Structures are given as structure tokens and as C-alpha cells.
Amino acid sequence: MSISVDNVTLGYDLHPAVHHRSLEIEEGSMVALVGPNGAGKSTLLKGIMGQLKLLGGSISLGQLNHSQIAYLPQLSQVDRSFPITVREMV
Known part of the structure; x- marks a missing residue:
């Protein structure tokens, strides 16, 4: 089982941000x-998660489906008033 990205171009409003990757x-494997x-x-x-339409190329998830892939986006600000501790989250 593997994820394959072949000659992918992705972008917003038809303006490419990722070119032919x-x-x-x-x-x-562990990938950074x-x-x-x-x-x-x-x-x-x-694009890999299927949240952004490809402008070109292809992505194959093998036997995975989009619901089995997730990422946690970086946030520049943390809501310190969020009512949960790390221990409770884990």
C-alpha cells in the first residue's frame, strides 16, 4: 500500500501553487x-486528502480512502481559553 503523487499541479482559483510534483x-515510511x-x-x-481539486496530474491512495488521511494544520495563534488540557485530549 502506498500513496503516489504523479506530476501533480495544485492551486487556488486556477493559480498554481504546487507545480508538477x-x-x-x-x-x-515516515515522511517530513x-x-x-x-x-x-x-x-x-x-490535494492528497482530496480537499483541493487537481489542476493536473494524478494522486493514487492505493487501498486507502480519504477518510483515513488527516493532517493538523499549523495555527499561528493558540486559543488559551480552550477548555481542555493536553491530558484530557490524549
Whole structure:
């Protein structure tokens, strides 16, 4: 089982943010997606999760479906009044 991204282009309002990217993520592997702000990291993840329509290329999830993939987006501000502790969350 693997996730395959082949020559993918993704963007917003037909303006590409990720251009012609390909990658293969094998089952059991650990992958880090790093880069500066605006490099397209979240855009690529949204495309893999099916939240963003492809402008080109293809994405194959193997035997996975979109409900089995998730990511936690980075937030620049934390709501300190959120009524739950880390222990309660875990």
C-alpha cells in the first residue's frame, strides 16, 4: 500500500501553487514535508486528502480512502481559553 503523487499541479482559483510534483510514500515510511511559508506544503496535503481539486496530474491512495488521511494544520495563534488540557485530549 502506498500513496503516489504523479506530476501533480495544485492551486487556488486556477493559480498554481504546487507545480508538477511527484512522490511515492511507501507503507510504513515516515515522511517530513518541510519548506518555507508559501512553498505549497499545505496545498499538497490538501490535494492528497482530496480537499483541493487537481489542476493536473494524478494522486493514487492505493487501498486507502480519504477518510483515513488527516493532517493538523499549523495555527499561528493558540486559543488559551480552550477548555481542555493536553491530558484530557490524549
